Amino acid sequence: MDACRTRALRKAISPSALRKAVAAAALVCCAALAAGCSDPGTPAGQDTAAATRAAAPLAAGDLQSRFQKVIKDVLPSVVQIQASQDLGSGVVYDGAGDIVTNAHVVGSEKTFKVTTASSEEPLSAHLVYSYPEQDLAVIKLDRVPTGLKPAVLGDSEKVQVGQIVLAMGSPLGLSSSVTQGIVSATGRTVSEGRTDGGTGATIANMVQTSAAINPGNSGGALVDLDGQVIGIPTLAAADPGLGSAVPGIGFAIPASMVRTVAEQIVQHGKVVESGRAALGITARTVVDDSYQPAGVAVVTVRSGDAADKAGLRPGDIITRLGDRPITTITSLSEALAVDKPGRRTSVTYLRDGTEKTVEVTLGEQ
Template identity: 40%
Template structure:
């Protein structure tokens, strides 16, 4: 027993010394080399390399609070696109600071904002050499298509997540839970790419790195507001029209149908309750108690669906409206300023 104990002690000492002198396992192996400037090896990596230089983190400071959000570069001299609800609090008394991918920071001023579409255009001051995004065509987006979301969730700038388009033409209410003072309804792209507070205003892009949407809202199951894989983005075609008007005039026009609607849980469609005299609906022959089933190529199940569909169009557009017993053509008019 004494000899066995002595041998065991010697072996244990030798093993301990070997452990201190260097492992014979993977811990003792050298690190792989770093390939400087190596080309991206995955599609998402390639998209991230292309888009990240155009993504901006926003810090919004007001007398009573501090907020954060995201934006994307529209021009090399500092024009940025974001959500209205990101910068709305700073419109009266507050400041917006843009933090760029290369580490530069700049004060940003609001050029124009539109609560009804939740779009805003701002300009970073005294900057040059920024990398603008490439805008895609959101009308070509398909359910199941892979997309990549960019932004600064929870203040973590340069965050990249990926997923698919889960649905198109999704009617989404945006209100105080997103930080918006003015409630509105969006006709949105739905995605399961992780979007969290702070992502708002950042780009949703296709696998060519082209912007197809502005990350704007999420569905949640509790007060914490974290991602559950149900995020919503404003289609870029809608945002582009609004942004062009905001840059040019500081305000945006909004299409209206000229009706009030109600829902019947037992019946699909938006039920027309009242028709505004002289409005687009009356001129097209729409009457109270008509039921709207389709607006253009969009199926209408509720009044919210109809509100979102109308809001996604421009004044002057001509749209086929399918009612319960007939189809009419409506020329949308602009809402009064």
């Protein structure tokens, strides 16, 4: 009765009626409490906040359980790869012992030691094919151990900014390590350096993540909470001033490209269709009178390729591809990386100081 603060009756009632009123009021009060009704003197939202706090441990527990399930399901598909000098990670591609990793992990070597989740001792493996242009490679175990578990590659088109992801690999040689973050962005075009161990590749449609990517994570797995690999962690952003990695900015090659390249290597022993646009030239960056990058000078033109058919020749300085300005080799690579072979576009260039524009049908790298 006190909890519901019933008002005093204005007229006398019989004892039996009073008992019925008390019982009814008690039922109403209990129903109100069950429905979350609060004391009129209680500040609005206080009970709601209490309910939220009570539910929070359950929600956190559910998320933790999901993390642990994904790790239990996927981590056995992530391996450590040891070359003679370098250490990296890989993802089991199929039950035949094929493992996909980064080209910069395998480098120029042909044989490797691989530690799987089910092997006590490192297993020997050999290179099937390396494709530096996309920084991907496939190696194969010489003996397939019992219980080898292939990873499930997800659909890159369904990756959304803000979704929670886990990065799995062997950072700094610490095998079976897991870090957590979100997808920070999609569709990034990133150029790797050569001096920091990369292949110099320009890669389109990369997934940006806040999950920590450290040396040794390369070639591992970026995994969503459905237990699907949505990308292969490849590099972390570097501070141009300090030359060191920037925490919380890492990039992964999307699963769709991983699947395309790996499947060709497994089936054909090499990449037969790169899907990467090319002009068919070798070139170098040129600078202006202020020593600022001003274009890309054509050094050689491959006979029969796109540039040759369009009439470009050595000495021409490319300044624009389509509507994108070209000032360096990197900017040209990035422009081509987001294009497709067979697409028709324009090339603006300087020849003997005169600007010209020509139509070109892009070839394949």
